[in-house]
Amino acid sequence: MTSSVSDTPKPIVRPLQYRDLEAIKALAAERCEAENVKYSVAPSRDIQRARPWHGLGKLLNFLPFPYRAGWRIYVAEYQRQILGLIQVSPFNSSRSTWRVERILLNTNVSQLESLKSRKEIGSQLLRYCLENIWEARTWVLEVNINEKDNLALYRENGFQPLAQMTYWAIAPELLTQLAEQQPDLPNLLPVSNADAQLLYQLDCVSMPPLLRQVFDRHIKDFKTSLWQTVLAKCQQWLKRAETVEGYVFEPQRKAAIGYFQLELHQNRSRLDRAKLTVHPAYTWLYHQLMVQMAHIMQEYQPQALELASADYQSEREEYLEKLGAERIEQTLLMSRSVWHKLKETKPLEGLQLSEVFQGLKPVRTPIPSRISWLKPISRSYQTKLKQQELFNSQANKHQPTAEEKNSTESSETPSNGHHA
Missing domain, CATH: 3.40.630.30 (Gcn5-related N-acetyltransferase (GNAT))
Incomplete structure (x- = not known):
């Protein structure tokens, strides 16, 4: 079977x-x-x-x-x-x-x-x-x-699809040529937890609203706790890597306009990686930050540097093409949202009538008592009697008594005899 x-x-x-x-x-x-x-x-x-x-x-x-x-x-x-x-x-x-x-x-x-x-x-x-x-x-x-x-x-x-990413490789020769120049970054500062607000604002302004909503980053994402710092140091020691980062501060606007993070590997089997975030109104910082990173890499054994760009960062892609960087890979960034439904603790199909009526039962046992059908009838009869008495009392107030009638008649009789 x-x-x-x-x-x-x-x-x-x-x-x-x-x-x-x-x-x-x-x-x-x-x-x-x-x-x-x-x-x-x-x-x-x-x-x-x-x-x-x-x-x-x-x-x-x-x-x-x-x-x-x-x-x-x-x-x-x-x-x-x-x-x-x-x-x-x-x-x-x-x-x-x-x-x-x-x-x-x-x-x-x-x-x-x-x-x-x-x-x-x-x-x-x-x-x-x-x-x-x-x-x-x-x-x-x-x-x-x-x-x-x-x-x-x-x-x-x-x-x-959310965005298309392109990964570039910058040859060591190009980095050596960039290192021969001097970067013009007078307000280049190291990164600390006190700068989390500035970096968060820079991250928000550097990406489209849809990506900002999907990534849902907050100021806490740009802060590093003591535990995370210790863990990152251990990982760098195990991978034989070192991370250098900094940001450019604009004193007039009191805002961060550029940020870079450089991950350097002593192991030659892995490429050095760089992360760049630049304010859309300060695209000239691409070249200055690249020169700064090239200077830092000269302290180590220079090798190819990997850098990413998105399709909404047209100025970055134009600069990298002009610089002579090589496209090594293209990826697609995708996303989807999830709405979790609240599950019932018990399916409605399996409920019995006794379970449905369970919540309708009285809190305590009712006490039986006699039911008299004459009570409502007697109450209505008494109400009618009270209304009749009230009506009679009001009518008697407006009706004259016998003494009042006799006094009026005696006053009217002498006046009639005088005129006769």
Whole structure:
């Protein structure tokens, strides 16, 4: 007898466990060799870091919000075999926006040989995160424009294009030429928590309103706690990296008009990365900030610098093309919103009449008493008698008595005799 469709076991999605790390590490290494991911951290490195810190991450989840681990990994399992994984992380400090870091599918198993089955597992992983992470109101992700299958998967699950990103590589020779110039930045200041308000205003004015609404950043996103500072120092020590940042202050407007962050790696296998934020009215700062970063990089072994630009930053793209930077990758930034419905504690279809009437029962047991049908009749009869007595009393007041009549008649009789 053939089993029905409902009896067929389906893959389950669950959080990452320690026993999954070996399988996921192999899956991530295969994906990393097949595709050169430049816009995010290599998956294999993330998994390798997750192994020794897995227990600590579990412990941090029980601590208050500032001390929790950021990323989460969920796996799809079928008959003790890992079919795929999804990695997500909060995008802002309020955790209202979350980011899909990556989705990896195991194409070596027989269940994922067809494109349809891969889309089903990918959609199941996405839906699990959309439905179970309640604090997320908006989801964002970044995907390479050449990954047609992933683009189709995200579109089928409601993600819409938000912006197109272009990643550039600036050769060490160009950086050496820029370092020969002197930057004209008299108001270049180091970044501290006291400057969070200025950096927040600069971030808001440098992007379109739709992106500002999706990212939902606040002043807290530009502050660094003591715990985050210690954690960042540990990560830099492990990755053998160093971060340098600064911003340009405009004294007349009392506002920040430019910001840069430079991540330098001593490991030559990774590119140095730079992040630039420039006020739209001060686009001439692009060149000055590039010269400043080139000076900083000369203190280390110079290598190619990676920089990103968006399609709404036309001045930045024009400057990078004029500078001679090379386009290395184009990605699509996508987003979707989520509205979580409140689930009923009990389905209405299963309610019995006795349970419905449960709330209509009296608070205490009623006390029986005699019911007299003559009471309302006697009350109405007494009311009528009172009204009749009141009416008679008022009528008697206006009617003259017998003595009053006799006195009036006696006064009228003598006057008549006198005239006779």
